[in-house]
Amino acid sequence: MTYENILIFISNHIMKSTRRDFIKIAAVGAGGLATSGGLFSWARANFFEEVPNAPGMTRTPTYCEICFWKCAGWVYKNEKGEIQKIIGNDEDPHCNGRLCPRGTGGVGMYYDEDRLKTPLVRRTVNGKQVFEPASWDEALDVVAQNLKKVAKEHGPECVALFTHGSGGKFFGDLLKAFGSENITAPSFAQCRGPREVAFLSTFGEIIASPERTDIRDTRCLVLIGSHIGENMHNGQVQEMSDAIDNGATIITVDPRYSTAASKSKYWLPIKPSTDIALLLAWINVIINEEWYDKKYVEKYCYGLEELKNHVKTFTPEWAYGITTIRPDVIYETAREMANASPAVIIHPGRHVTWYGDDTQRLRAVAILNALLGSWGRRGGFYSPEKKDLPSYPHPEFPKPKRTWRDAHPGKYNLALEVVSNDICDSTIPSPDRACNFKAWIVNGTNLIFTLPDQKKTLEAIQSLEFMVVIDTMPMEITGYADVVLPECTYLERYDYCRTDQHREPNIALRMPAAEPKYDSKPAWWIAKKLASKLDLDEYFKWNDIEELLDWQLKKVGTSLEEMKKVGVKKFPREYDDLYFYDDQEIQFNTNTGKIELYSTDLAAEGFVPMPVYTPHEEPQTGFYRLNYGRSPVHTFSRTANNPNLTDLMDENVLWVNPKVAKEWSLKAGQKIWLENQDGVLSTFPIKVRITERIRFDSVYMVHGFGHAEKRLTRSYGKGVSDTELITNVKTDPIMGGTGMRSNFVTFHVEDPHRKEVES
Amino acid sequence: MRYAMAVDTKKCVGCSDCVVACQTENNVPIGYCRDWIVEVVDGTYPQLELEIRSERCNHCANSPCVRCCPTGASHYSDGGIVLVTHDECIGCGACIASCPYDARYPHPDGYVDKCTFCIHRVREGQQPACVEVCPTKCLYFGDLEDPESDVSKVLKKRKYKTLIPEAGTDPQLYFLI
Incomplete structure (x- = not known):
């Protein structure tokens, strides 16, 4: 029997197993295989900079991977060459030289001795499923063979990628080359999705990340369930502090006395799940009292008359009975917002998937911002810009025959990204679906803790023919994988440059500060190797990551060499100003070309065009x-x-x-x-x-x-x-x-x- | 020269960044810390107040820890910064008992350790690590005898308090309220 045959036998065996037992990582075979030498010559400290005022210390640039804010910083190594600390990059608009506690504690991710250390392959030994350590070549062969098998039997569209993190872009490239567009991040449907859909349907643009909220210059910040300061979204926390210094009014709506509530002039201890009623009452007061920005609304908005009629009965007195917030408080806080207009932010929040009518709640938030004229105004919402880096030349990706939307046609037409929970649902076999997912690639997201309804997640996983998990840690999701691939941490790898939006377009470089510990590898290497085993080399024509990054960077007038020295580079804005200028003629990217108080998009899809309050479930006695x-x-x-x-x-x-x-x-x-x-x-x-x-x-x-x-x-x-x-x-x-x-x-x-x- | 620090309780969100930055800057072993966060809640729902403080050694001008140290390991240094010379410390713990702020801990290597106001950085013209990292910029450090220093300016402008002033230690950590 040849080596190849053995592998096929093993993979067949895995597929026939009726039940996917949860395996505790490294239950069998302690320790990893010997590291393959020579592969990581690129990662050796061939670049470092002596640090002024810190003799013996050297530093390399990175951007943080502990959360999605991706602050740029410097990784400092001591005279022994050990990573000691990470300090923010002063030039970085995401952090202004100040990392948050998680970014500062990022060193712990590198030193964590519980990290995944070697590739693992699920095998059955004496009737028991175990993970056996494998070489990278062996593990990637198993992955490639299983993906090929799924593609052959069901089509490449039946493979889905769940990802949350920088490395996911390489696996995204791989999946597109393979023939599937089912690439999903739980950050949409489990987090910020509703606000993006709501703002897009209102203003024709999304909020995106980092949020385009102009907190540093605001005069009034309204937080609805958003606990800035406990959520450590660095730039926002910094700007909220600046706003406090500048004497801005903060209004916090939260059933809990959050840290932000304690910094607020007004804390509205609302009855949970009634936020829409409060928002509608605010809209009612601002319209009735004619406190809205008349010039702005007249020039830019569509549907004021419809909105006026719609909110007529949603008085503060009506809302009092629902929200438990007194009418005079609703009135007074509306006055505060109007006084600050247009330098006022009704914050769209970030994790906003709460009650199922979330897009409508965020529509009410968007409408309130529109009435107060804060969109496109200083102290409200600025117009962000980003510097895009061109893609390395590759053949056109194949056009998939089906996408996740074909699983149930007509549903979620307004979703802007792939809906993770929908992929999960469509993985569970059902005769009425055109497409069932058969294989998952999971990178940097612990779906067991990310998707609600764990029973369903597990049912979906049991229905899969194959799952490969790429992570740095033995998270719960790895226990259900057929193959586990140990990714190295962000401190040990290159990734694509960060190109997120901000006031000034900018890019940030992440480069390895140390060689990968154990037998872990960076995402780009894993994706490229896997591409090769899937006969997709032509999509990954670059020889190594440095060549890819340098090519991209040179296209925008910089280079890898320069980025290694500066970490962050800013570029001039190319398109428009940060804020609208007086009487600017603007064509908004909506059906009417205006800011839609009345949403024609939602109406066309059969949803109510203006938000309404619906009562939600309440706790039973003792709950x-x-x-x-x-x-x-x-x-x-x-x-x-x-x-x-x-x-x-x-x-x-x-x-x-x-x-x-x-x-x-x-x-x-x-x-x-x-x-x-x-x-x-x-x-x-x-x-x-x-x-x-x-x-x-x-x-x-x-x-x-x-x-x-x-x-x-x-x-x-x-x-x-x-x-x-x-x-x-x-x-x-x-x-x-x-x-x-x-x-x-x-x-x-x-x-x-x-x-x-x-x- | 008189070094001091002011903490703006109106801005501090209690994120503990000061704690982590101090640990990585000063190689404080995991499980120990030289600075910490205190949250004080007052009132009954929904009439509430919350004060958040980033606390550390008060670098008292009249330090009981310096006075009670039998070996002279605890001493005043540049600008009144209270330090412990590790080699001279016998780990007796008298200073730990004498400190009203509970600012000292026994280091596993056998000596007593505490905040140094990052004197190694201050001597190089830098700010203490906690001040430099704080995302809310709620920490102000400098020389009280220099009217232009950050700490002098903010203390002139704002209402402040010190902790346990009745202990008579003349603490140099000020809380803006």
């Missing part, structure tokens, strides 16, 4: 609405094992109002288990934090904890996973987003799992 949010020291579930960051926070706690705690006789620090409305129990207990900062009808926890993967030694069993308790998903019919805030939990003071075993 509390499960709210979740961010900690400034963690990103999603991604950093939960980072040694530097777990040192600051190694578990989440459950915020409980003192009245509720008294009713349940809960003590501070007591460990309790949670059960949701569908009878789903939390795997682990969570410590109680008794605090006045949370409403009596809700509880709150930070997302991303409660890891059940034992190889995450620092985070295993610490706290509770909110995701496992989110089983009641309210899908936004407009763009497919997963509303996750209609889940309710009750408490168990004794371990309910033990009870089950005894009975």
Whole structure:
């Protein structure tokens, strides 16, 4: 039997297995295979700069991968050549030289000894499924053969890529070359999707990232459930601080007394799920009192009369009964916004998939901004620009016969990106679907903790013929993979340059500060090798990443050599000004060419053209609405094992109002288990934090904890996973987003799992 | 020269960046810290107040830790910065007990460690690591005797307090309120 035959036998065997057992990484075969020498000559410290005022230290440029803000910085190495610290790049508009705690603690991602160390291939040994360490060549052969098999039997369109991170672009290129456009990031349908669809249908442009909010120059910042300061979106946190210095008014709407609420002139402790009623009442007051920017609305907006009629009955008194916010407060805060107009921001938020009518809520936000004339104005929303780098020449990508939209035609027509949960749904076989996904490539996103309704995610995974996971850490998702590929961390690799939008177009370079630890490899290398095994070499014609980057950079008048020295390079704006000028004639990218208060897009799709308030589910007796949010020291579930960051926070706690705690006789620090409305129990207990900062009808926890993967030694069993308790998903019919805030939990003071075993 | 620091509690969001930056700058072992965050909640829902403070050694002008150190390891340095000479420290812990701010910890290598206001950086004309990294720019450092320093200017402009002034240690960490 030849080597090739053995591999085919193995892959067939994997496919025939009826059940995909969760495998704890490295359950078999300790340690990795010997690293292949010579491959990483590019990564050796062939470039470094002596650092002034720090003798013996050297530094190389990077941009951060701990979150999506992607701040540019310098990685400092000590005289022994060890990575010691990461400091922001002063020239970088994302961070202005100041990284956030996660970026500063990024060193922990590199040093984490729990990292994935070697490629792993699922095999059955003595009837038990295990991961066996494999060489890269062997592991990539298994991946290539399985992808080819799926393409042959079902078509290349039946392969989907889930990605969240810089390396994903290389796998995206690979998938497009392979013949599939099903490339999805949970950052759309599990996060910011509704705001992008809402703003696009209103202004003809999306918000994108970093947000185009002109916070530093605003006079009034309105945050609706957005907890800037706890979400550590660096540039926004910095600018909110500048706004505080400048005496701006902050209005925070949140059932929880967030950090931002504590910095606010007005905190509106709203009843959860009633935000649209408040927004409509604000619109009602601003129109009735004629506080809107008349000149702006007349010149740029479409549908004012329709809107006037629509909001007639949505008075502050009407909203009081729904939101519990007093009419005089609604009136007064509307006045504050109008006084600041146009330097006012009703912030669109970022994670906005809450109740399933999220696009409509964000439409109300967009409309309010339009009435106050803040779009395109200083202190409101600026017009961002980005510097695009050209793609390295490659043959045209094949045109796929089908896309994810063909799985259920007519649904989510307004979705701007591929809907992750829809890929998941369409992976579960059903006779009424034209396309079922058969293979997943998952890079840098722990879908078990990212997608709500874990049962469905697992069902989809069990339906797959093949799944390869590329990650730096043994996240839960790796336990379900057929092949696990260890990616090196951002401190050990090149990626495409960062080209995100900002006030000034700019690009940032990431280069390796150290050689990859263990037998890990950068995404570009993995994608290129895999392309070769899939006979797609022509799409990856560059020899190595330096050649690719240098080619791109030279096309815009710089070079890899220059970027290594500066890290960040700014370019002049090419298109328009940061703000509209007086009486500027503007053709907005909407059907009417105007800012649409009345949305013709939504009307055409059969949705209400102007937002309405719909009541949402409320907790039953003894249950509390499960709210979740961010900690400034963690990103999603991604950093939960980072040694530097777990040192600051190694578990989440459950915020409980003192009245509720008294009713349940809960003590501070007591460990309790949670059960949701569908009878789903939390795997682990969570410590109680008794605090006045949370409403009596809700509880709150930070997302991303409660890891059940034992190889995450620092985070295993610490706290509770909110995701496992989110089983009641309210899908936004407009763009497919997963509303996750209609889940309710009750408490168990004794371990309910033990009870089950005894009975 | 009199070095001091001011912390703007109106801007601090308690993100702990100062803590991480200090750890990586000064090789503070994981599990220990030289600076930390305190959050004080006052009131009943929904009438609430929250004060967030980034705290560290107060570099007191009348330091009980310096006074009680049996070996002279704890001492005043440039501009009143309180330091510990690691080689002279016997790890007796008298200073830890005497500090009203609980600002010192026993380093696993056998000596007592604490905030140095990043004197190694200050001597090079740089700011302490926590000041330089703070995303909200809520930390101000400088020489109180220089009216043009960041810290002098902000203290002139704003209302402030010190912590446990009744201990009589003359703390040099000011909180803008």
